[in-house]
Amino acid sequence: xxxxxxxxxxxxxxxxxxxxxxxxxxxxxxxxxxxxxxxxxxxxxxxxxxxxxxxxxxxxxxxxxxxxxxxxxxxxxxxxxxxxxxxxxxxxxxxxxxxxxxxxxxxxxxx
Amino acid sequence: xxxxxxxxxxxxxxxxxxxxxxxxxxxxxxxxxxxxxxxxxxxxxxxxxxxxxxxxxxxxxxxxxxxxxxxxxxxxxxxxxxxxxxxxxxxxxxxxxxxxxxxxxxxxxxxxxxxx
Numbered sequence: 001x002x003x004x005x006x007x008x009x010x011x012x013x014x015x016x017x018x019x020x021x022x023x024x025x026x027x028x029x030x031x032x033x034x035x036x037x038x039x040x041x042x043x044x045x046x047x048x049x050x051x052x053x054x055x056x057x058x059x060x061x062x063x064x065x066x067x068x069x070x071x072x073x074x075x076x077x078x079x080x081x082x083x084x085x086x087x088x089x090x091x092x093x094x095x096x097x098x099x100x101x102x103x104x105x106x107x108x109x110x111x
Numbered sequence: 112x113x114x115x116x117x118x119x120x121x122x123x124x125x126x127x128x129x130x131x132x133x134x135x136x137x138x139x140x141x142x143x144x145x146x147x148x149x150x151x152x153x154x155x156x157x158x159x160x161x162x163x164x165x166x167x168x169x170x171x172x173x174x175x176x177x178x179x180x181x182x183x184x185x186x187x188x189x190x191x192x193x194x195x196x197x198x199x200x201x202x203x204x205x206x207x208x209x210x211x212x213x214x215x216x217x218x219x220x221x222x223x224x225x226x227x
Contacts (some may be wrong), residue, residue: 004153008171009187012202032213032214034142034215036218041221043155043202043218043221044202044204044218045218046215046217049215051143051213083165088200089153089154091153093214093216096167097142097159097167097208097214098156098159098167098169099144099146099154099156099204099216101129101153101154101155102153103151103152103153104151
């Protein structure tokens, strides 16, 4: 079945540092890929998405490129802010419409 | 567009009691999804509706769980004879589903259930 793997453990970094969160997936067919973000005390919000190979999703300075050859959709941001502290979830949607999520990564940005 | 809303936001109940949660999707969204999220994990799919029809149920959804979406608008998720293992965040999402790959699911704030 479809599945998503995110790198283990929380990510702690200083303000203005470069952020990368790895995401790889296993799926049949051609899934759509998503990054959702969950700020403290809030619900899941869509951050960005890509629907086909080589598409780049971007929003709020975050980017992720759909890499079919490596089955990856890594999230990057060039200069993080304290307000980016949140939990980030990678997800895919296959032909059955359901979303399959990774376990999430907590990102803590220190001033 | 007021977003997806869920009620209640928190529920504490005793083992063996029944609970019911409500989800109001974004208006005009024809698809509605339920997910469950436990601590430290990503959300897991439970079931989804297209209009009033329940099209798919996960094997996570035991016989004690039932979901409805009368008239294709709001949805309810009922858990009968709750168990401590049911403690989780229950998330609802809605989308304007079609046959394209552009469909995006928008999530509500969730209902946090604690079974004592």
